[in-house]
Amino acid sequence: MKQNKSDYAAIALFSGGLDSLLAVKWMQKSGYKVYPVYFLTPYMPIERALESARDNGLDLIVRDITAEHLKMMHNPETSFGKNLNPCIDCHALMFRSAGNMLEELNARYLISGEVIGQRPMSQRSNAMNQVGNLSGYRELIIRPLCQKLLRDTAPLSEGWVDAADMLDFHGRGRTRQLDLASELGITRFPPPAGGCLLTDKNYTLRLRDLISHQQMDKENLELLKYGRHFRLTDTTKLIIGRDEKENGSLERICQGYTLLKAKDQIGPLGLLTGELTDPLMLDLALKIFWTYHPKAPQSGTIIIQQGKKATEYNGQKVGPELLKQYRISYD
Template identity: 40%
Template sequence: MKKVFLLFSGGLDSIIAARLLKLRGFDVEAVHFKTPFFGKEESELEELADRIEVELKVFDITGEFLPVLKNPPHGYGKNVNPCIDCKALMFKKLKEIAGDGIIATGEVAGQRPMSQRVHALKLIEKIAGLEGRVLRPLSGKILPPTIYEKEGVVKREWLLDIQGRSRKRYPEIIKSLGIDADLPTPAGGCLLTQPAFARKVKDLIEHDQLTKKDIALLRTGRHFRLSKGKLVVGKNREENVFLKNFADDGDVLIYTVDVPGPTAVLRHSDLSEDIETASRIVAGYSDGKNRDKVTVAVEREGEREEIKVKPLLDFDSFRVN
């Protein structure tokens, strides 16, 4: 039997696909691709792979994914999710890894509106140079035969005929394949499909600031767009500590001095007007927001100064999320 390289999200569909193929005697290697927007903790994946007895390889594809995210040839979904081009990128990478091995995935025809409709599945294969070479065991019986079936490596009666979003049949399938009912099955979610997160990503794209360092801030704090710079204000003690340690050369660190308040990082700008506005926003989130003036510390390039600012309370026009 040839080796199978399975695109593995760590969700239930990819677990079923892995189990089904193993029961037919295939040597299955689970391949997981991750970026800051999707992907699971490696420790979780390793535990899961051990329990279903498959090999696991994890690859960070952030560098190759960011150009796709900035300008996807086949557009975005409802938010900033470039599902078609993202999946095509994964298949291209999987093709490089697999060589002449079998390429498989746990996709279900019709389950996801953008990337798993039948015509989308065919389009993605074409983009990746894998027409007829992607085995989808969960929907194989309702899809055109793959090259593996034509060569006799895979038999059609081994495959399932699942389609759409219903999961009514899953308990029966799980039982028939001998999958543990208590098996942890983390869902394969993508942050780019979430409206609030997508707005922050879109803002970075529009201002040509979609860097790994900026992306690392997207799940932290409140976000504001100033005339040139991007301000992130901590929401709690943990985020304040994170932002203080995060600030690097070129960043402006801002925090209150005379009253409790948040810590903030201003990136991509040292304009006096941006620092003034950022300081007023920080003061507006402090315990001194009702004072006439609040003392704020501004650190940049190893130097620190204190300025008194009037707290800004009406900052909706600056908010990104």
């Protein structure tokens, strides 16, 4: 250790999960200045990170990397995981984005809460090396929770960070993390499942559908989070809310889309993306929509709202086979 600990600041990749929280708090407690940064993408709920930062007194910086992430998803350098999760490329992108902020924040190196051997795809040592190489910042990265088990990089070899402050956590067990949390006085943190939608098989199916129809943009990705999805034509989908919360979300983002509501019936909202000019397809959309009103009679009136214009149509229930034919879901 050649310098004072506070001479050089670090930027931390912060997801809100316990490991990234521990890495930040441990480094701060050891005397280092750390800027936690959350990288926003359409696949991870930001609420988890905001809450975790707030509960633990962290000043969180949020950066939107959606555009870069979308670009990467089209052509990742490494393979996808079990679903459509390109974890190595994704981690590399986050480190690269953090690295690109070093000058702005007057920071010198990058940290994360990764623990060697904890996750099958992205936290093996060769995967960590790949992440470092792909990011372009390999020599500036340290992983304080397991750095003792890894090769030294500049923060250690240059003496910006004291090797004695590095830990040797490894494997899938959580005991040492929980002990450290208690030592650091951390009592509130989210459950381990990170909630990345790219690891969810039904979400992934809907995402593959978007990709194959070349509709991977921010709006369509936002819609992908809510409701049951039905592919009607190459350009049109029907989305039906599954509960009140989802109906609220669909209503909130319905601008520019066609909204479906049952007249005189309590039930879900529907949203049509694209233009449905084929009357047969419109009829099908109405039938599917009406079928998701279990307490409604066999047929009834549906209001189609486009901006301020509202038109009434008739909808009739159909059988499960027809729903299955159009629904984008494994269920």
